[in-house]
Amino acid sequence: MRFFPRSFALVRCLVMIVVVALVVSTIPVAFASAYNAHPKLIVVIIIDQFRGDYLERYRDQFPEGGFRLLLDHGASFTDCNYDYANTRTAPGHATLFTGAYSNGHGIAANEWWDPKKKKMVTSVEDDTTKIVGIAADRTSDQAKDKAGASPHNLLADTLGDELKLATQGKSRVFSLSLKDRAAVLPGGFSADGAYWIDAKSGAWITSTYYRPDLPKWAQDFNSGNRAAKYWDRDWKSSNGDVLRSTTHRKGKDGGDAGFYEVVGSTPFANEYELEFAKELVVYENVGAGQSTDLLAISLSPNDILGHQVGPDSREMAAMALALDRELADFFSFLGHQVGLVNTWIALSADHGISALPDAAKKLRIPAANLGAGNPETLINHILSAKFSQGQAVSYIKLDYPDAWLNEDAFAAVHVKQRDAETAVGEAMEHAGLLRGYFAKSQLAEGAVPDTALGKKFLHSYSPEGGWFVMGVPEPYTVGSAKGTDHASPYTYDTHVPLAFYGLPFRPGTYRTHAEPVDLAVTLASLLGINAPTHAVGRVLTEALVPAHSENASKPAKEDHTSVLPREGHDFSRAEGPQ
16 A cells, blocks of 8 residues: 555554553553753643634544644533633734633723724734844735744733743743744743744744844755745635635735735645744753753634635635644654653633624624624714714724723823723723723723623723723624624634643543633643742643553543532533543
């Protein structure tokens, strides 16, 4: 029989799983300790915009080796939901690695209004740093701005920071993504490296916050023009239909579309990220030290595509299956490079996604795309009529369902924060955009209803930035003119996967309630280190092999007395591992 390279990688991964299973069945549970490199490596994989129902939806189509490594041989939590409303990329990544929500880590959005700079700024941009890895005369947005990125807006430390503190810097921490925020925030303050791409060329870059120049291996990766092989290719379905092409074309701005825009919405970009991750592991000797190392990989293509086609399209199904093959190949690589018996893997997502409003409406479910009506202009018109005698003034920047207020504009008409935020919230409601709102001044005082929704918005508060209003959108209503979006408190946005693989985890499907804040706390507890400073998660004890068990190789009996319920959750009907 002839094996093609991809098939051969899957076969190797299958053999490895069997070997690991035999090893685990004949030895006691390994003593976990970050101080002694048990495990040698923790890999946390965040799939941007990967809804919690996807793993079950496509489970029967996944072969062994990829997602099934975690589903069949790991601990998977089916009821994992963010307990906040601001379900966006930057808050999600910060939450996963700090074990806190925005009211703890301070990252409330991808970007916000900076009253000092008088403009919108991103969650990670840092004027005190510079971009490393692209020439100053490049035409990319990042090169033009010349500002680098750092975690300086974080108000809490991360799992990686605590790992570095515990081992006096011996542990090594790296993170990577197509997006800067998805690379910077998981790495925390003390990461040895965080890498993302130049949107135009696809070249890997970093910031002077981490180092003055790219390491030689990364320079060689870029100079080898490894991004070029992903251009001018057809992405085909399993039956040969062309789903997308990466042929060079014009972008939204009229210029040549860049790597992020064209290749980023295809599985080729996942392959590209994992190709870079392999080089990082090899050349940085990740997992080869005397203390546990941490690698965070945020895979962005799912999000780039999902905004365009929604969660129920054939493209999204094909993306999930293609990613499954890439993960199988990457896990096989880890098995050979570090050893799966020496590796823990965690999997989650930063948020989910709404169904396409048009798809929901076909099922008679109320839904809408608001962008075509230019809601920002409408809100500013309402506010101008109230405060400026109809003279057009830009009072807010809208990132639906949130509004960021221009404090100077309100100061010019002698309106203070609380009154300004109330006026904006009422204008948004009057425009038919919301079913309610929460103002920053209100959240700062904790003045919210004692309800599940009130708690979600309280968790979404941050003192960072200027004045803001967080809206409560109608379900399946998004701010874009077409496609779909996230950023709501509803389950289609809050429900994400949470799964673990490694010696300490008792394989099974767990239906006890879990939250993304539990990931960092659980790993920290197993490693014998402190949880991140502002962590509020719990240790997922129901999914752990009992320590010092005399019969470690036998499945443990169900014991839900060890499950520590979070306030407001009832575990009386919790199911055990299946």
